[in-house]
Amino acid sequence: MNYRKIAAGGAVLALAGLMLTGTPAHAKAPAAACAGSNQVKETLPNGTTWQLCWRMQPQAGLVLEKVAVSYKRYPQQLLVLDSIRLAQLNVPYDSGETEYNDITDYGFGGGFLETLTGDDCKGGSARTGSDGAATPRRRKILCVSAEPSGLAYRSHDWDAQGREKVYNKLGHDLVLRSISKVGWYEYVTEYRLHDDGQISARLGATGDLSPGDYVNSSRGWPIGKNARDYASMHYHSAFWRVDFNIDGKNKDKVEQYDTKPDGRGPATAKLKTTKTDIAKEGSFNRANRRWWRVVSDTSKNTDGHKRSYELSVGADDKYEGHPETTPDVTFTQSHACEKYASGNADPQCATKKTIIDFAKDKETLKDPVMWVRVGFHHVPRDEDQSPMPLHWQGFDLTPRDATNMNPLTPDGRTSQNGQPR
Amino acid sequence: MQRRRRWAWGLGIATASALTAFGVASWQANAAPNPAPSTAAAADAPRVSDPQPGPEAAAGTGADPLTTDEVGKARAAALTPELARKSTDVTGAAGPEYLSIELAEEGDARTADVYFYDYKTDKLVKQVVDLRTGKVAGSYSAAGMQLPASDREVQTALDLLMADPLAAELKSAYQQATGKTLAGKDGLTVTAHVFKARPADAATKQCGKHRCLQLVVQSKDGTFIDANDLVIDLSGRTVARLK
Numbered sequence: 031m032n033y034r035k036i037a038a039g040g041a042v043l044a045l046a047g048l049m050l051t052g053t054p055a056h057a058k059a060p061a062a063a064c065a066g067s068n069q070v071k072e073t074l075p076n077g078t079t080w081q082l083c084w085r086m087q088p089q090a091g092l093v094l095e096k097v098a099v100s101y102k103r104y105p106q107q108l109l110v111l112d113s114i115r116l117a118q119l120n121v122p123y124d125s126g127e128t129e130y131n132d133i134t135d136y137g138f139g140g141g142f143l144e145t146l147t148g149d150d151c152k153g154g155s156a157r158t159g160s161d162g163a164a165t166p167r168r169r170k171i172l173c174v175s176a177e178p179s180g181l182a183y184r185s186h187d188w189d190a191q192g193r194e195k196v197y198n199k200l201g202h203d204l205v206l207r208s209i210s211k212v213g214w215y216e217y218v219t220e221y222r223l224h225d226d227g228q229i230s231a232r233l234g235a236t237g238d239l240s241p242g243d244y245v246n247s248s249r250g251w252p253i254g255k256n257a258r259d260y261a262s263m264h265y266h267s268a269f270w271r272v273d274f275n276i277d278g279k280n281k282d283k284v285e286q287y288d289t290k291p292d293g294r295g296p297a298t299a300k301l302k303t304t305k306t307d308i309a310k311e312g313s314f315n316r317a318n319r320r321w322w323r324v325v326s327d328t329s330k331n332t333d334g335h336k337r338s339y340e341l342s343v344g345a346d347d348k349y350e351g352h353p354e355t356t357p358d359v360t361f362t363q364s365h366a367c368e369k370y371a372s373g374n375a376d377p378q379c380a381t382k383k384t385i386i387d388f389a390k391d392k393e394t395l396k397d398p399v400m401w402v403r404v405g406f407h408h409v410p411r412d413e414d415q416s417p418m419p420l421h422w423q424g425f426d427l428t429p430r431d432a433t434n435m436n437p438l439t440p441d442g443r444t445s446q447n448g449q450p451r
Numbered sequence: 452m453q454r455r456r457r458w459a460w461g462l463g464i465a466t467a468s469a470l471t472a473f474g475v476a477s478w479q480a481n482a483a484p485n486p487a488p489s490t491a492a493a494a495d496a497p498r499v500s501d502p503q504p505g506p507e508a509a510a511g512t513g514a515d516p517l518t519t520d521e522v523g524k525a526r527a528a529a530l531t532p533e534l535a536r537k538s539t540d541v542t543g544a545a546g547p548e549y550l551s552i553e554l555a556e557e558g559d560a561r562t563a564d565v566y567f568y569d570y571k572t573d574k575l576v577k578q579v580v581d582l583r584t585g586k587v588a589g590s591y592s593a594a595g596m597q598l599p600a601s602d603r604e605v606q607t608a609l610d611l612l613m614a615d616p617l618a619a620e621l622k623s624a625y626q627q628a629t630g631k632t633l634a635g636k637d638g639l640t641v642t643a644h645v646f647k648a649r650p651a652d653a654a655t656k657q658c659g660k661h662r663c664l665q666l667v668v669q670s671k672d673g674t675f676i677d678a679n680d681l682v683i684d685l686s687g688r689t690v691a692r693l694k
């Protein structure tokens with residue numbers, strides 16, 4: 031049986047999992063991904079284990095590297111990401127007077143990074159590490175916690191005697207969180223690693239409204255008594271830089287899927303789905319039913335399907351203020367000095383200032399980097415005073431065929447693979 | 452529907468027991484931490500490990516952040532005699548202004564990117580230091596490129612502002628916000644961001660080529676003092692009003 035073979039090899043490979051993910055071209059034995067204090071390895075109640083390295087960068091703040099997952103049912107560790115981190119945060123005010131670039135003009139690391147205190151990490155483990163400052167200090171700056179994520183699944187079943195049974199399970203997330211204070215805003219950088227393999231990246235904003243940006247009624251919202259103090263509407267438009275390396279093979283490709291009306295069937299409209307290979311650098315925009323995935327060209331699950339992760343973006347306000355803030359997603363070939371979606375300032379590649387510059391030469395995507403933009407147009411409300419309730423923006427990376435079935439499948443359902451026949 | 456379900460379950464029995472067997476065996480072989488007990492209480496309050504931080508290592512491995520030792524060594528190596536001689540810092544003294552350091556994001560060797568600003572040429576300087584050899588492996592500079600301000604640059608900007616006639620505006624904003632008179636810069640907590648001129652900014656049009664800062668000013672009790680219209684040009688050592 032196929033399963034048994036995989037399982038037998040799986041246990042051994044899992045131990046060496048991260049060691050195997052180095053670039054194949056490198057002749058020497060690859061070094062460990064990171065030392066103990068910068069490694070997070072936790073097993074959630076359903077048996078899913080996430081392992082990764084973390085550190086703080088002066089501008090980007092929290093960086094996760096070598097993010098890998100294994101499951102009780104699939105113990106062979108699967109590398110998913112080489113790295114994920116923020117890549118810009120534009121905060122333009124609707125007055126057109128002010129725009130802050132909180133990552134490239136301030137930074138989420140160093141002195142802007144908050145030491146965790148009080149309820150910041152209640153119920154979790156506050157980890158100590160370097161804050162990434164010019165003169166680094168070791169402080170409690172990363173919160174690691176496991177949090178219930180609600181019902182993971184539910185399904186009815188009947189036994190041979192016709193007795194009813196319900197499969198249901200509470201899910202959990204491994205949550206990594208850091209806090210950066212930039213001016214009056216306090217931002218939460220958060221990654222939720224779900225026990226079903228999903229990765230959620232979110233940015234939360236709290237703190238207080240800008241004390242100085244008050245405008246007229248068409249660009250603000252009255253937050254004090256009567257109609258006097260109109261707090262300026264503004265954006266928090268964020269970019270993340272996501273560098274996949276599915277199964278450590280360095281063979282990732284990008285695909286776009288579109289589903290369009292295709293005439294009518296007897297009951298309703300027919301829809302047709304087509305795939306477009308994205309072989310070269312470029313920027314792309316959302317459309318109804320459009321989605322993208324990063325798929326390994328060589329790593330397959332036991333059903334013979336290529337392993338992939340799909341980008342899912344939820345609520346999003348597009349910020350059209352600049353050419354580089356307009357596209358929803360940009361794929362570029364990985365280059366070390368292409369670090370920030372805008373305001374990229376590296377003398378080693380002085381002409382590469384934004385993702386538009388990075389993608390301009392339409393390079394072939396051999397090691398694709400995904401730049402995801404998610405915006406939140408913040409219309410202040412009375413409740414924003416004070417402190418402001420956290421508001422969130424972000425996206426999900428959902429496994430698609432990373433495992434041949436739901437990695438949390440209960441024992442009674444393991445035969446449910448493919449069309450029942 | 453029920454018939455199909457029953458049939459499916461019947462098929463499942465053999466597979467389920469086989470999988471249970473492999474599951475237990477592989478957990479043991481893997482020596483992974485045991486999953487939390489499946490009691491309701493444990494499931495409601497999952498725990499993560501809480502390791503105590505040991506002393507900082509002399510050198511990091513792989514993706515570890517740069518250690519204090521590594522930062523010291525990389526900074527020393529990056530400041531080559533030539534760079535020290537040819538450049539000036541934010542105070543006008545010889546040697547470049549140290550801005551930041553970070554682990555290079557790609558490549559297998561541990562490499563530090565050390566960033567300086569040279570006020571003599573208004574260029575951002577990047578020195579790439581190989582941490583194994585302790586040598587500069589690459590040296591780059593470019594004009595019109597700005598990284599976030601160093602603490603000393605922020606303090607220098609505040610000093611320039613306090614010594615400028617436009618300090619009157621900061622003092623009046625302080626008075627308005629706190630009801631008190633600003634005694635001196637010790638009464639302020641200041642951060643800053645780099646400012647680059649927009650097309651309409653006449654008085655500060657050199658900012659971007661020059662290194663300019665806008666201050667975010669708070670009184671010691673946390674009240675924000677509006678200094679947003681004041682731009683300090685660290686390269687030109689001038690202060691200007693935005694509008």
Ligand SMILES: [Cu+2]
Nearest residue numbers: 235264266408
């Ligand atoms: Cu806001």
